[in-house]
Each structure stands twice: as structure tokens, then as C-alpha cells.
Amino acid sequence: MQETEQVHVALPLKYRPMTFDDVVGQEHVTRTLRNALESGRIANAYLFVGPRGIGKTTLSRIFAKALNCTHPEGSGKSAVGIEPCGECENCQQIAAGRSLDVTELDAASHNKVEDVRPIIEAVQFKPAASKYKIFIIDECHMLTPSAWNALLKTLEEPPPYVKFVFATTEGDKVLATIVSRCQRFDLRRIQTHQIAARLQYICGKEGISADQDALLAIARGAEGGMRDALSSLDQLIAFKGSTITEEDALSVFGLVSRKALEDLAGAILKGDAAAILQSVEAFDSAGKNMRRLAGELLRHFRNLIVYQSLGGQTASLEATPDQVKTLAEQAKLCDASRIFRVADQLAAMEDKLRYALSVRTLIEMTLLRASRIATVASIEELMRAVRALAAQGGGTVQPTPAKSGAPAPAKPSAAPMAEAKPAAKTEHAEKKPQLTPEEQRKMMDDPKLNALLASLPGAKVTAIS
Ligand SMILES: Nc1ncnc2c1ncn2[C@@H]1O[C@H](COP(=O)(O)OP(=O)(O)OP(=O)(O)O)[C@@H](O)[C@H]1O
Numbered sequence: 001m002q003e004t005e006q007v008h009v010a011l012p013l014k015y016r017p018m019t020f021d022d023v024v025g026q027e028h029v030t031r032t033l034r035n036a037l038e039s040g041r042i043a044n045a046y047l048f049v050g051p052r053g054i055g056k057t058t059l060s061r062i063f064a065k066a067l068n069c070t071h072p073e074g075s076g077k078s079a080v081g082i083e084p085c086g087e088c089e090n091c092q093q094i095a096a097g098r099s100l101d102v103t104e105l106d107a108a109s110h111n112k113v114e115d116v117r118p119i120i121e122a123v124q125f126k127p128a129a130s131k132y133k134i135f136i137i138d139e140c141h142m143l144t145p146s147a148w149n150a151l152l153k154t155l156e157e158p159p160p161y162v163k164f165v166f167a168t169t170e171g172d173k174v175l176a177t178i179v180s181r182c183q184r185f186d187l188r189r190i191q192t193h194q195i196a197a198r199l200q201y202i203c204g205k206e207g208i209s210a211d212q213d214a215l216l217a218i219a220r221g222a223e224g225g226m227r228d229a230l231s232s233l234d235q236l237i238a239f240k241g242s243t244i245t246e247e248d249a250l251s252v253f254g255l256v257s258r259k260a261l262e263d264l265a266g267a268i269l270k271g272d273a274a275a276i277l278q279s280v281e282a283f284d285s286a287g288k289n290m291r292r293l294a295g296e297l298l299r300h301f302r303n304l305i306v307y308q309s310l311g312g313q314t315a316s317l318e319a320t321p322d323q324v325k326t327l328a329e330q331a332k333l334c335d336a337s338r339i340f341r342v343a344d345q346l347a348a349m350e351d352k353l354r355y356a357l358s359v360r361t362l363i364e365m366t367l368l369r370a371s372r373i374a375t376v377a378s379i380e381e382l383m384r385a386v387r388a389l390a391a392q393g394g395g396t397v398q399p400t401p402a403k404s405g406a407p408a409p410a411k412p413s414a415a416p417m418a419e420a421k422p423a424a425k426t427e428h429a430e431k432k433p434q435l436t437p438e439e440q441r442k443m444m445d446d447p448k449l450n451a452l453l454a455s456l457p458g459a460k461v462t463a464i465s
Pocket residue numbers: 011012013014015016017022023024025026050051052053054055056057058059167168169190198226227228230
């Protein structure tokens with residue numbers, strides 16, 4: 001190996017955000033902290049709670065810098081100077097962990113009364129060279145009850161120049177008496193597309209070429225954790241060099257490609273049992289993580305439900321434009337009530353997977369059942385169709401052309417399936433959008449509908465092809 005003075009700094013460390021603007025996601029936290037800084041209404045203590053690697057330590061440090069920076073700058077989101085400049089003496093010392101006025105305690109390894117006693121003593125003295133004396137206590141749920149008790153008094157009535165910032169992955173383990181003395185923030189897992197965008201930015205800086213799908217795969221693998229995503233990228237670069245493909249990323253995590261996942265969902269919606277079994281077989285023999293597959297499939301169907309209810313423009317849809325295109329196509333394949341029931345099946349499967357002896361068999365059986373559900377009309381649909389028919393005129397069903405592509409007879413037109421209206425209001429019914437001949441034919445052809453119509457008293461069914 002070549003001797004160079006260049007030291008490799010791990011990506012998570014190298015790209016730790018230095019300003020609020022730089023933090024990905026967590027807007028609910030950055031907004032409130034910015035407001036506090038702007039208005040000068042700073043709470044005595046803050047508590048950041050959330051899973052690993054999503055910005056708790058990062059935000060604690062940015063906040064400490066922002067409080068003590070001597071030349072805070074304006075930012076895109078705020079005209080008043082609140083972003084730490086990163087250059088003044090205070091900012092630099094805090095970044096290097098050398099500031100006399102900012103103390104970080106890692107409670108995972110320092111959790112006893114003796115460890116917090118220096119804090120209680122230090123609180124009595126004014127800050128050396130800054131506005132505030134700040135104590136950051138990381139993994140604070142590890143502090144022993146007696147350590148907390150020792151801190152309690154100080155926490156309740158600290159001198160105005162003292163601020164506490166606590167961070168923990170386990171908010172539930174922090175005593176209620178502590179939580180009630182803090183301003184609590186729950187940090188969230190970061191959305192896949194936001195992680196992918198950050199990875200894109202970092203790849204640009206590092207001269208790495210990686211396509212969008214590769215980065216999305218890494219982001220999916222990280223399940224909302226930015227540190228995990230960056231560590232994986234680091235690992236892939238070490239393994240593959242400066243070009244990373246989707247296949248590389250997928251194989252590291254045992255993930256199925258987005259296309260394969262969408263195709264499987266399509267097969268379920270179309271009731272294509274052969275395709276379902278083939279895909280499961282292929283994933284299993286390629287060593288894909290079947291539990292992850294089940295989770296991702298459920299997420300896809302969840303997205304389909306969101307798409308069907310709210311359309312493609314909503315923030316609740318965690319999808320890229322390409323994915324939205326697929327969702328739009330698949331949403332047309334199946335009625336919402338059926339998709340709900342498919343999602344129910346998948347959710348129940350996720351639970352059972354934990355105890356299943358044969359993961360593959362359970363998945364196969366569930367997906368086959370789901371595909372039946374997706375292709376057989378539900379009672380809700382039938383009732384809607386029947387009501388629509390009733391509204392259209394006494395329950396008489398007119399013949400539809402058997403196989404020809406010719407449009408169906410123009411009248412009487414079938415009323416839309418959406419809602420039932422009394423049969424008398426014909427002028428109302430006519431204003432509603434009409435079913436296309438194709439939709440009419442599909443409805444008429446449904447065996448269950450036909451069976452139901454045949455059994456309905458008073459519904460005259462004539463010549464259904
Ligand atoms: N919201 C974020 N935006 C941008 N980068 C982030 C974000 N969250 C985490 N990171 C990246 O992950 C690294 C680790 O983040 P941080 O130390 O803040 O995690 P944490 O929430 O404190 O996790 P832990 O519970 O493991 O201590 C950061 O250095 C940064 O590179």
C-alpha cells in the first residue's frame with residue numbers, strides 16, 4: 001500500500017452537519033430550536049429522543065454552537081443570525097471538544113453520582129468565554145437513579161447561564177420527573193428519498209458515481225437511519241471502488257430490486273399465481289432477506305392505498321417519481337377495498353414471520369391468498385354495483401355485447417359505482433360520469449355479481465354474457 005498522509009475519515013463523521021440548514025429531515029425540531037434562538041426564549045433543558053443515527057448528537061452540538069457562537073449567521077430560513085458560523089473561537093473549540101463552557105458526558109460509560117458531581121459543581125461558576133455553560137448528556141437513560149437525583153435540583157433551577165441537552169435512544173426509560181423538566185423532541189426516522197438525496201450529495205463531493213436506484217437501495221437498507229446509510233456507502237466504496245450499481249447495494253443488504261418488488265406486487269394484483277411462485281423461488285435461492293421482502297411489499301401496498309385515497313401529490317407517499325408512476329398504473333388494477341384486504345393479509349404475515357418455521361412457505365401461501373383477494377370482487381364492491389344498478393332503473397340489467405369491441409348500447413347507461421341515489425332522480429344520475437363500455441363489461445362478467453343479482457328478489461336479469 002502506498003504511504004500517504006491522507007487519513008481516511010469515515011463518511012458519517014466527515015459529513016456530520018454543521019448547521020441547522022444542513023440537517024436532513026427533523027424539521028419539527030430545527031424549526032422550534034431556531035425560533036427559540038431567534039426569540040431568545042431558551043428552555044433550561046432539552047431532551048432529544050429517537051432511534052440510532054438520525055441526528056440527536058448532531059443537533060445537540062449544533063444547538064450548543066448556536067447558543068455560544070459569537071458571530072451567528074442568517075440562514076435560508078431565518079434572517080436573524082442563528083446559524084453557528086463555524087469559524088469563531090467558540091464554534092471551533094466546541095467542534096473540537098475543547099470548549100471550557102461546553103461539557104459532553106457520555107452516560108453510557110459515566111453514569112454514577114461521582115460522574116455527575118463535577119457538573120453540579122461547575123454549574124456554580126459563570127461561563128469562561130461564552131454566553132452559556134452547556135452540558136450535553138448523551139445516552140442519558142443510562143444514568144443511575146441516584147445520579148439523576150443528584151442532578152434534579154440543578155435541573156429545576158439552574159442559573160440563567162446554564163443549559164442542559166439530553167439525548168437518548170430510549171425515551172421511555174427516562175424518569176418522568178426528568179422529562180417534565182425538559183423540552184422534549186422526538187426525532188423521526190428519515191425518509192428514504194431524503195437519505196438518497198443526501199447520499200447523492202456526498203457521492204458528488206467524493207467523486208463516486210452511483211445511480212439513483214443504487215442510492216435508493218442503500219437508503220432502503222438503512223431503514224431511516226442516516227448513519228447506517230453512510231456507513232453502508234463507505235463499505236460499498238471500499239468494496240467496489242468509485243462506481244456503485246444497484247446490484248451491489250442490493251446484494252449487500254439482501255434486498256430485492258425495486259423493479260422486482262413492483263413486478264411481484266403486479267402479479268398479486270393480477271392474480272398471476274405462476275409469476276408469484278416463480279418470484280418467491282428466485283428471491284429465496286438468490287439468498288434475499290425474505291422478512292425484509294415481506295416488509296417492503298407491505299409498504300408498497302400501503303403506498304397504493306395512500307395513492308388511491310390521496311393521489312400522487314401527498315407527502316405521506318414515500319416514493320420517487322418513478323415509483324409514483326408504477327403506483328398510478330397499479331392503482332387502476334384493483335378496487336381500494338381489495339387492496340386494503342391484501343394489505344391486511346401482508347400485515348398479519350409480518351407478525352407470523354417471527355415465529356414461522358418455513359418463511360418461504362408462509363410467504364407463498366400468503367401471497368397466493370392475497371392474489372385471490374385482489375382478483376375476486378368484495379361484498380362492498382358488489383353492494384355498490386347493485387345499488388348503482390338499482391339507481392339506474394329497477395334493477396333491470398341490459399345485455400352487453402359479448403366479445404366485440406363495439407361500444408355498449410348507449411342506454412340505459414349504468415350509473416357509476418361510486419354511490420347510490422334513489423332511482424327517481426334520473427336527471428341527477430345522468431350528470432354523473434358514465435362507465436366506459438369496458439368497465440360495464442367487466443362488471444357484467446363478474447361471476448359473483450351475476451350470482452348475487454340472480455338471487456336478488458325483484459332484479460330482472462336478462463341475457464348476461
Ligand atoms: N438528520 C441528519 N442529517 C444529516 N446527517 C445525519 C443526520 N442524522 C445523522 N446524520 C449522520 O449520521 C452521523 C451520526 O449522527 P448522530 O451522531 O447525530 O446520531 P445519533 O442520533 O446521536 O445516534 P446515536 O443514538 O447512535 O448516538 C452524523 O455524523 C451524520 O453524518
